[in-house]
Amino acid sequence: MATVGALASAVAFSIALCWVGVFGPPGAAIALVVTPLPLLVLGSIGGTAAAAVAAFLSAVLLASTVGTVAGALYMVAAAVPMVVAVWALRSAWRIEAVIGAALAAFVVGVGLLLWAQFGDLAAVQAAVTDAWRQSFNATVTIYQQMGVSPERISEIEAGREELEHGTLALLPGIVAVSAAVVYFVNILCSRRWAAWPQLGALARWQAPQWVIWAFIFSGFSMFAPMEAVSLVARNLFLVFLVCYFFQGLAIVSYFLERFNLPRGLRLASYLLIGVQQFVAGAVLALGVFDLWGDFRRLSAHPVDAKGRGDRE
Numbered sequence: 001m002a003t004v005g006a007l008a009s010a011v012a013f014s015i016a017l018c019w020v021g022v023f024g025p026p027g028a029a030i031a032l033v034v035t036p037l038p039l040l041v042l043g044s045i046g047g048t049a050a051a052a053v054a055a056f057l058s059a060v061l062l063a064s065t066v067g068t069v070a071g072a073l074y075m076v077a078a079a080v081p082m083v084v085a086v087w088a089l090r091s092a093w094r095i096e097a098v099i100g101a102a103l104a105a106f107v108v109g110v111g112l113l114l115w116a117q118f119g120d121l122a123a124v125q126a127a128v129t130d131a132w133r134q135s136f137n138a139t140v141t142i143y144q145q146m147g148v149s150p151e152r153i154s155e156i157e158a159g160r161e162e163l164e165h166g167t168l169a170l171l172p173g174i175v176a177v178s179a180a181v182v183y184f185v186n187i188l189c190s191r192r193w194a195a196w197p198q199l200g201a202l203a204r205w206q207a208p209q210w211v212i213w214a215f216i217f218s219g220f221s222m223f224a225p226m227e228a229v230s231l232v233a234r235n236l237f238l239v240f241l242v243c244y245f246f247q248g249l250a251i252v253s254y255f256l257e258r259f260n261l262p263r264g265l266r267l268a269s270y271l272l273i274g275v276q277q278f279v280a281g282a283v284l285a286l287g288v289f290d291l292w293g294d295f296r297r298l299s300a301h302p303v304d305a306k307g308r309g310d311r312e
Contacts (some may be wrong), residue, residue: 003046007054014058015065022066035074036082036186043086044194051086059295065207076109081183088143095198095205096243102183103176110175125168132168136160148189173235177242203254204298207243214289215240227303241284248287254296 008094014035021032043051059079063071081102088098118124143153167174191199218240221233256266273279286295 003050006042006045006049010038010054012037015061018062024242033182036078037189039082040186040190041193048087052083057081076113080109081105089196099180099183103180106179169231173238203250203257204249207247244287245284247290248283251286251295
């Protein structure tokens with residue numbers, strides 16, 4: 001009975017969050033960010049099967065009330081990735097593997113959805129470019145309504161082509177990173193109700209050692225003469241940068257906890273990282289060089305009893 005009640009609650013909350021995000025007032029779209037949360041909480045209570053049933057029911061109800069597109073988007077962006085995440089969490093996978101599995105499900109789902117909608121890559125690129133240009137024009141209009149000087153508007157317009165090329169080239173990486181961060185935030189929030197063991201020692205988290213070599217290889221590959229190789233390398237480089245930024249955050253969190261600093265000072269430290277590019281860069285550098293610096297001494301092994309006895 002408890003599982004049935006939890007399942008009904010998860011479906012109700014999922015539908016409510018989607019409705020608020022789509023039909024709510026300006027700013028209510030933030031509700032869509034926590035749409036995966038009910039499935040994670042249910043998964044911790046009723047297991048993967050319960051999460052899968054709730055995901056399916058939520059998608060069907062959204063499709064019948066809001067529209068087929070809304071149901072498909074929910075299935076691709078939240079339902080399937082969170083069911084995969086629940087299975088991985090319950091299977092005791094490492095947290096980066098959980099996020100990676102959910103992200104892989106998201107990428108496959110988006111790919112299938114785009115293929116069904118447009119049919120080929122050229123049509124997808126044209127649609128994305130058109131959407132970006134419409135968004136850019138809308139942003140310029142907002143700036144004009146806010147009273148931004150014509151000179152500044154002209155500067156923005158002059159950089160349109162360069163900005164378009166740079167943004168669209170990195171769009172796959174930006175979308176992947178954004179989805180991964182959203183999934184991680186939801187998993188982090190779910191620990192209020194779910195005791196996932198993967199979240200017990202986040203301050204000691206570090207990326208697998210092979211990532212540094214993939215990071216270096218993608219960095220050099222950005223300068224490859226083939227545009228396709230360079231494009232893929234740039235997006236992978238962005239993903240690995242974010243990985244090491246989070247490792248740097250883990251290092252910062254470790255020392256904040258070690259020195260038992262007040263909660264207010266910890267919050268101020270994270271806010272400083274978020275608003276100051278130089279500080280954020282330093283955190284990123286901590287993450288990258290942690291493999292060699294071992295700043296938290298995670299690889300240090302205690303001396304065995306025999307060794308201590310010999311010295312004594």
